[in-house]
Amino acid sequence: MRGFGAVALLAALLAVSGSATAAEPELILGQTMPYSGPASALSAVGKVQTRYFQMINDRGGINGRKIRLISLDDGYSPPKAVEQTRRLIENDEAVAIFGSMGTAQNAAVQKYLNSKKIPQLFVFAASDRFADPKTSPYTIAGMTLFSTEAEIYARLVAEHTPGSRVAVLYQNDDYGREYLRSFKAELARRDPKAEIVATAPYEVTSPTVDSQVVSLASSNANVFLNASTGKFTSQAIRKVGELGWRAQQLLPIGSNFVPTILKPAGLENARGAISATPTKTVGDPEWANDPAYLEWLAFMKKYYPEGDIEDQLNFTGWNIAVLMTKVIEACGDDVSRQNIMKHATALKNLALPGLIPGIMVNTSPDDYRLITSLRPQRFDGERWVPISGTMAAR
Secondary structure: OHHHHHHHHHHHHHHHHHHHOOOOEEEEEEEEEOOOOOOOHHHHHHHHHHHHHHHHOOOOOOEEEEEEEEEOOOOOOOOHHHHHHHHHOOOOEEEOOEEEEEEEHHHHHHHHHOOOOEEEEEEOOOOOOHHHHOOOOOOOOOOOOOHHHHHEEEEHHHOOOOEEEEEEEEEHHHHHHHHHHHHHHHHHHHOOOEEEEEOOOOOOOOHHHHHHHHHHHOOOOOEEEEEEHHHHHHHHHHHHHOOOOEEEOOHHHHHHOOHHHHHOOOOHHOOEEEEEEEEOOOHHHHOEEEEEEHHHHHHHHHHOOOOOOOOHHHHHHHHHHHHHHHHHHHHHEEEEEHHHHHHHHHOOOOOOOOOOOOOEEEEOOOOOOOOEEEEEEEEEOOOOOOOOOOOOOO
């Protein structure tokens, strides 16, 4: 009888343990990131987001539910992204894919996820294909679309440099071609007298873009749209300075970071460049006393002390994780895939801590563009200075 009593007691303890576990349900999100390979610097987003949800769980989770973000390495390879995404859905049973990095990587899994009606939310890719509810109703980009940004730059050129002669450096992939196409169409609409007089593509495997910049400079264009990324943006800015080419430079959102892009190029070479942004800029005195910015710094200090507080990706990744939290909060007790999509596509004038005041997140079942307004800014040799209020795309 004594043995039976011990077994009964053990069973009772296991029952209590089981009920405690059941009382703390878990929601699993999945993502793929380039933790290895040539674009490994972009994996900062995955690192900061996993730590963000650790913080959320330390605070009790969302609506009493812990959130587990499983972030896997895809080496910035589309085939590997497919393999890892399938694992996340079929083995780890992720309810949604969140914040995965890269245009080609997200495109490679887009059809698979939509066919299974699995949310592919707030991905770090800005092609229009990630904001097309008719074709891919389960996919939403987490970035300002290339077309939105290029449209605003075309408007700035038309307003400030009418009748301009434009030269364009662009990455020879979906990003670069889509950017150029959107800019060209909007410039023609805004200023029929403006002309794109030279274009030069480059491959991401190329060592430099010096020869392309030399060719573009010979066109005597007075506007230079530098639709490149990473080291190529730095190389192009530096070469423009060496050539003494006095064109008005335009830099995309992801290529305007002072510590990682402009400093290697030489700050003086970037003086006068124009860009635009929806987000606050890390390290900028404008936000030194901003409560939301200070909140991010406190988070970084506690949960990601080895993270670089000068890396804009750490700030942007945190901001998009906040957005995902807002969606999950709105779902209440129903965190089904259908309900997650319902709330992700019904965001109304949502202010996020990383966005410039006045810029809101909006979505509807017919319009998946998160952000349609940007604030233009000019580089003064040290920092980006606003040159107007926010501008909205059509």
